Amino acid sequence: MYDIIVLGGGPAGLTAGLYGARAKLKTLVIEKGIEGGQISNTTEVDNYPGIEKINGTDLAVTMRKQCENFGAEFSYDEVVEVDLKGDIKKIRTANESYESKTVIIASGQEPRKIGCPGEEEFVGKGISYCATCDAAFYEGLDVYVIGGGDAAIDEALFISKFAKNIYVVHRRDELRASKSLQERALANKKFHFIWDSVVEEIRGDKTAKELVLRNIKTNEVTEIKKDEPFGIFVFIGYLPETEIFKGQVEMQKGYIPTDEEMRTNLKGVFAAGDLRVKSVRQVVTAASDGAIAAVTAEKYIAEKEGHLYQGFKEESEA
Ligand code: NAP
Numbered sequence: 001m002y003d004i005i006v007l008g009g010g011p012a013g014l015t016a017g018l019y020g021a022r023a024k025l026k027t028l029v030i031e032k033g034i035e036g037g038q039i040s041n042t043t044e045v046d047n048y049p050g051i052e053k054i055n056g057t058d059l060a061v062t063m064r065k066q067c068e069n070f071g072a073e074f075s076y077d078e079v080v081e082v083d084l085k086g087d088i089k090k091i092r093t094a095n096e097s098y099e100s101k102t103v104i105i106a107s108g109q110e111p112r113k114i115g116c117p118g119e120e121e122f123v124g125k126g127i128s129y130c131a132t133c134d135a136a137f138y139e140g141l142d143v144y145v146i147g148g149g150d151a152a153i154d155e156a157l158f159i160s161k162f163a164k165n166i167y168v169v170h171r172r173d174e175l176r177a178s179k180s181l182q183e184r185a186l187a188n189k190k191f192h193f194i195w196d197s198v199v200e201e202i203r204g205d206k207t208a209k210e211l212v213l214r215n216i217k218t219n220e221v222t223e224i225k226k227d228e229p230f231g232i233f234v235f236i237g238y239l240p241e242t243e244i245f246k247g248q249v250e251m252q253k254g255y256i257p258t259d260e261e262m263r264t265n266l267k268g269v270f271a272a273g274d275l276r277v278k279s280v281r282q283v284v285t286a287a288s289d290g291a292i293a294a295v296t297a298e299k300y301i302a303e304k305e306g307h308l309y310q311g312f313k314e315e316s317e318a
Helices: 011-022 037-041 057-070 131-138 151-157 179-186 283-305 310-317
Strands: 002-009 027-031 073-076 077-081 090-092 097-107 109-111 143-146 164-169 190-194 197-204 208-217 220-225 231-232 238-240 270-271
Touching: 002 090, 002 283, 011 027, 011 037, 011 097, 011 283, 027 097, 027 208, 037 057, 037 131, 057 073, 090 109, 097 231, 097 283, 131 151, 131 231, 143 151, 151 164, 151 179, 151 231, 179 283, 208 231, 270 283
Parallel strands: 002 027, 002 097, 027 073, 097 270, 143 164, 143 231, 164 190
Antiparallel strands: 077 090, 090 097, 109 238, 197 208, 208 220
16 A cells, blocks of 8 residues: 555656655655656756756656655556545556555646648658657758747757758747747758648658648648658647546546645545646646645645644654
8 A cells, every 4th residue: 555656757746756755655656658758858958946957858867766765666557547536546557556545646748649641650650749759860851840839949959950951830920939949940040930831631651751731821732742751740739648537537628627735626636747727837837746746645644544744743843
């Protein structure tokens, strides 16, 4: 029986794991991929206080080690079923079954898909959602980046270290990305912009060979074909990874509402990070959520078991 099971090993989950284990609670973090979540696909994090600049993977690995140093356990496994309504929370993964007094949901978000014909077929064969993973394959080649937000421009800047040309395909005639990212992109000679355009279809055989774009103002369709291979990187936002909790945890458009202490509608179930209903989704806010969720879980267990919450004891002794 665990005190806390954290579902997800991104910044929110890793911070929850750190705070849970540091409070000497038996804590397990379950992560289906590698630790870090979205930051593991980020080349440079430069807005986490106290660290001027760090590679996303390095930050995630440090967070995981910090958790482990305090005694948190890790399982790299996929959660396939949860039963969160009872007093004892039950979690089944592909390989194990676990029980816990509390659960912190921190499974984050996954990339939004374009949803056009050919997209699914060519994932990993010309279409990518991860610059860190795949940019190097396009050394000296052209790359089309779909999207106009921070992620699209940030990742496009990274890809430009490898690619010959970057074509940013955006559905509006101006970028949503922050001014500083925009300035860097506009100053980069490799960048070209295809405004007011969406992807209609991706065609190919073994790999993607043709990108069909439609101008949404003129309805003009352009078929892009090249002699050389080219890449298509999609960064059009993210969707919460909460499907498995449907019917148990209350949601709003797939996102989980919580109070300020990260409580969900279910007793003993907390949520932290990007899958919460909130306005700012950054590493620092995810970490903050994780810390709060773990402290609230600790208080919940203490109240339920009739012993003193250790945080209060430390505070009153100090
Ligand atoms: P985002 O800010 O929501 O931007 C998504 C972009 O994709 C928008 O430009 C949007 O167009 C476009 N889009 C959405 N659906 C589309 C569709 N079906 N077809 C074509 N285009 C579509 O998401 P994000 O860029 O992934 O960023 C997510 C969060 O992470 C943000 O809070 C962001 O600030 C943060 N982030 C920050 C950094 C950084 O600070 N360096 C880096 C990465 C991410 P419209 O503009 O027309 O809506």
